[in-house]
Amino acid sequence: MTRVGLLGGSFNPAHGGHRRISLAALEALGLDEVWWLVSPGNPLKARAGMAPLAKRLRSARAQARRAPIRATALECELGTRYTADTLRALARRYPRHRFVWLMGSDNLAQFHRWRDWRTIARTMPIAVIARPGYDARAIASPAMAWLRRFRVPPAGFAQRGAGSAPALTIVRFAPDHRSATAIRRADPEWAARLPDLPLRDPVTRQIVPAGEQAGRR
Numbered sequence: 001m002t003r004v005g006l007l008g009g010s011f012n013p014a015h016g017g018h019r020r021i022s023l024a025a026l027e028a029l030g031l032d033e034v035w036w037l038v039s040p041g042n043p044l045k046a047r048a049g050m051a052p053l054a055k056r057l058r059s060a061r062a063q064a065r066r067a068p069i070r071a072t073a074l075e076c077e078l079g080t081r082y083t084a085d086t087l088r089a090l091a092r093r094y095p096r097h098r099f100v101w102l103m104g105s106d107n108l109a110q111f112h113r114w115r116d117w118r119t120i121a122r123t124m125p126i127a128v129i130a131r132p133g134y135d136a137r138a139i140a141s142p143a144m145a146w147l148r149r150f151r152v153p154p155a156g157f158a159q160r161g162a163g164s165a166p167a168l169t170i171v172r173f174a175p176d177h178r179s180a181t182a183i184r185r186a187d188p189e190w191a192a193r194l195p196d197l198p199l200r201d202p203v204t205r206q207i208v209p210a211g212e213q214a215g216r217r
Contacts, residue, residue, distance in 0.1 A: 017178035051191035
């Protein structure tokens with residue numbers, strides 16, 4: 001079985017912090033690779049300033065270069081709107097993979113707002129990447145109140161295999177303060193410098209059209 005971490009996000013743009021937390025999760029959890037699920041759209045984030053999907057995917061592929069990380073727009077092919085549906089579809093489509101859902105503690109703090117969040121927790125184990133400034137809110141969140149009973153240390157999480165859910169672990173490492181928001185503020189024209197061309201998805205092998213943008217979750 002191939003053990004794969006799934007990191008979803010807008011990647012608007014992707015940056016070194018995404019790469020760093022993915023490599024930390026690979027090592028801490030004994031994963032074989034990480035897939036970055038570049039979201040067509042996220043209703044919890046404003047659409048203003050959101051670059052086209054192909055450009056965000058291109059920025060993610062650049063950051064993932066020479067690492068066991070694959071950036072994919074897989075949700076477009078699956079046709080799923082909500083994360084819970086995406087994860088169920090992935091589990092069916094890749095029966096020889098054992099997936100772990102990766103998310104930052106900022107997302108855990110608002111996880112209870114996601115559609116069918118308990119279904120997500122029952123579908124695959126969750127590894128939370130600690131982020132400076134969010135840990136207290138995450139620990140006090142409604143979702144954590146429910147998930148706390150399933151918490152295991154990273155070493156135990158890795159040993160028990162990636163197929164057991166519900167399960168929650170928290171991965172900690174030296175903090176990384178980089179953020180896509182800060183990058184956009186410093187360089188609002190970042191997407192304009194990327195080629196406005198279609199590209200092939202490394203997981204689905206399908207072409208992602210230039211300029212494509214859609215809704216999700």
